Amino acid sequence: MCKKSETKREYTLSELSKYSHQNVSPDGRILTAVEGKVLDLTSFISHHPGGDVLYLACGRDSTVLYETYHPRNTQGTKTASKMDAILKKLQVGVLSAQTPPSYYTFDKNGFYPTLKKRVTERLDALDLPLRGGSGSIHLKAVFLLALFWSSLLLMCLSPSVPLSYLSSIIMGLTSSFIGTCIQHDGSHGAFSTSPLLNKLAGWTLDMIGASAFTWELQHQLGHHPYTNLLDTSNSSAESDPDVFSSYPFIRMHPHHEISWFHYYQHIYAPVLFSAMTLSKVFIQDVQIIMEGKLYHIDATCRYGSKLNRLRFWGMKFLSFLYMVALPIYFQGLGRGLSLFFVGHLACGEMLATMFIVNHVIEGVAFAEKGGGGKEERRPKNVRGETPMLKTQEKMSQKTDLNDWAAVQCQTSVNWSVQSRFWNHFSGGLNHQIEHHLFPSICHTNYVHIADVVEDTCKEFGVPYQHERSLGTAYRGMTRHLKAMGREVKMD
Ligand SMILES: [Zn+2]
Structure with a gap:
C-alpha cells in the first residue's frame, strides 16, 4: 500500500535537488529521475557496477546519463528487461507534470538504439571490452x-x-x-x-x-549531456558551461551578445x-x-x-x-x-588546442533552449542552417531534429578519423562524436567503432562532420571565432 501511494508522489526538479546527498537530504534518502520516474538510490548506490560515480545522478534528472552510460540497454534485449526491473523496484515517485520539457527527445527505436546495438556487436566480435581499456x-x-x-x-x-x-x-x-x-x-x-x-x-x-x-x-553534468546548448529561458539546467565559461572574453556561442573587442x-x-x-x-x-x-x-x-x-x-x-x-x-x-x-x-x-576544436569550429551546430517553438529550437550553424535538414531531404524515415544522439553529432566534430596515432596522442579527442555517443567506452576502442558510427549516421541522415587533421580543425576553429566577432547572431 505504502509503495503504491509513494509511486504516485510528484516531485518538482527543485524538490529533487534537495536529495542530492545524504548530508543535505531531508530524510537521508538520495533520489534521481530517469525518464520521468523518480528513483530512490540510497541502498542501490553500493551495488551499482560503476561505483559511487552514481552520485553524479543524484538530485537531478539524469535521463541523459542513464541513456549514454548503458550502451547495451536497447529495447528487446536481456539488459533492457533487467534494467527495467531495477527501475521499477527503485521507483518512489514521478516528476511533476509541470516540469519544463527537455530540449531533447529520445527515440526508443531509431538512430541511437540502432547505433548502440551495432557498436556493441562490433566490440563483441573483436573481443574488445565495452567498458574499460585493454x-x-x-x-x-x-x-x-x-x-x-x-x-x-x-x-x-x-x-x-x-x-x-x-x-x-x-x-x-x-x-x-x-x-x-x-x-x-x-x-x-x-x-x-x-x-x-x-x-x-x-x-x-x-x-x-x-x-x-x-x-x-x-x-559530465554540463558539457556532455548539453553540448553547445545554451538555456536562455533559465527553465532548467540544460546548458553547456564549456561554451559560456570563457564569455565575455571569448564569444563562442552565437546567442551571446557581441562586444567591440x-x-x-x-x-x-x-x-x-x-x-x-x-x-x-x-x-x-x-x-x-x-x-x-x-x-x-x-x-x-x-x-x-x-x-x-x-x-x-x-x-x-x-x-x-x-x-x-x-x-x-x-x-x-x-x-x-x-x-x-x-x-x-x-x-x-x-589541452585547449585539442578539445576546443571539437565543438567550436566552422560548420558545427549551436543550440538555444529559449521560449520559442520547435522551429526555433533546432540546432543551427552560424549561417542559420540546420545541417540535418539537408542530409534528411530525401529520406522517408526522418530522425527527430532534437534527438539527443543526432544533436550530439551536429554539435561535435572529429579530426584525423581512424588514425591510431592521433587517437592515442589525443586520448580519443579526435573521435569526439564517438566519445559523446559512448562516453563509457575506452578511447583506445574508438578506432574500431568509428566506421560503424559514420555509416549509421549516413543511413539515418545524421551529419558526421570530420576534419582531415588537427591543423585543418584548428583553422576551422579560428574562422568560427572570427565570424563570432563579426555580428553573427541567431534569431
Ligand atoms: Zn568526455
Whole structure:
C-alpha cells in the first residue's frame, strides 16, 4: 500500500535537488529521475557496477546519463528487461507534470538504439571490452606518470636554466596528456572495469593540481549531456558551461551578445587558452567548494561529503607542495614560480588546442533552449542552417531534429578519423562524436567503432562532420571565432 501511494508522489526538479546527498537530504534518502520516474538510490548506490560515480545522478534528472552510460540497454534485449526491473523496484515517485520539457527527445527505436546495438556487436566480435581499456591504455598511463614525475624532479634539481625550463614544458605537456589519456577515461568509468582503478585514474587530475570532482560537474553534468546548448529561458539546467565559461572574453556561442573587442578574439583567444588551467586550479575549484555550485550545477552531490572535501583540500595542499614549493626551494622564488607558470601555460595551450576544436569550429551546430517553438529550437550553424535538414531531404524515415544522439553529432566534430596515432596522442579527442555517443567506452576502442558510427549516421541522415587533421580543425576553429566577432547572431 505504502509503495503504491509513494509511486504516485510528484516531485518538482527543485524538490529533487534537495536529495542530492545524504548530508543535505531531508530524510537521508538520495533520489534521481530517469525518464520521468523518480528513483530512490540510497541502498542501490553500493551495488551499482560503476561505483559511487552514481552520485553524479543524484538530485537531478539524469535521463541523459542513464541513456549514454548503458550502451547495451536497447529495447528487446536481456539488459533492457533487467534494467527495467531495477527501475521499477527503485521507483518512489514521478516528476511533476509541470516540469519544463527537455530540449531533447529520445527515440526508443531509431538512430541511437540502432547505433548502440551495432557498436556493441562490433566490440563483441573483436573481443574488445565495452567498458574499460585493454593493455595499451594502462601502459600509456604508466609511461605518462613516470614522465610527469621525472620531468618535475629534473625541473627542480637541474642546475641548468634551459634544462629546467625544458623540463617544465615537458611536465606541462605531460600533465595535459594525463588529463586526456588517463583522467578523462577514469572519470567516465572507461579506464578499467574496476571502479577503484577508475577512481584512481580520475585522481590523477588532483595529482596535477586540479579537482576531478569539479571537472566531473562541468564535463559530465554540463558539457556532455548539453553540448553547445545554451538555456536562455533559465527553465532548467540544460546548458553547456564549456561554451559560456570563457564569455565575455571569448564569444563562442552565437546567442551571446557581441562586444567591440570580440572583433579581435581569433587573434587573442589562443593566448587566453594557455591560462585556462591556471584559472581552473586557482579560481574555479575554490569558488565551487565555497559556493556549493558550478554556474547552474549544484555541487552537493560531490562536495556534500566531508571525505570528498578533505580529499579536495588535501590534494590541493599536496600538489602545491611538490609543484610550487619544491621548485621554489631548489630554484629560488622567482625562477621556481616562473617554472610553475610556464608548465601550466604549456598544459593549457595543449589541452585547449585539442578539445576546443571539437565543438567550436566552422560548420558545427549551436543550440538555444529559449521560449520559442520547435522551429526555433533546432540546432543551427552560424549561417542559420540546420545541417540535418539537408542530409534528411530525401529520406522517408526522418530522425527527430532534437534527438539527443543526432544533436550530439551536429554539435561535435572529429579530426584525423581512424588514425591510431592521433587517437592515442589525443586520448580519443579526435573521435569526439564517438566519445559523446559512448562516453563509457575506452578511447583506445574508438578506432574500431568509428566506421560503424559514420555509416549509421549516413543511413539515418545524421551529419558526421570530420576534419582531415588537427591543423585543418584548428583553422576551422579560428574562422568560427572570427565570424563570432563579426555580428553573427541567431534569431
Ligand atoms: Zn568526455
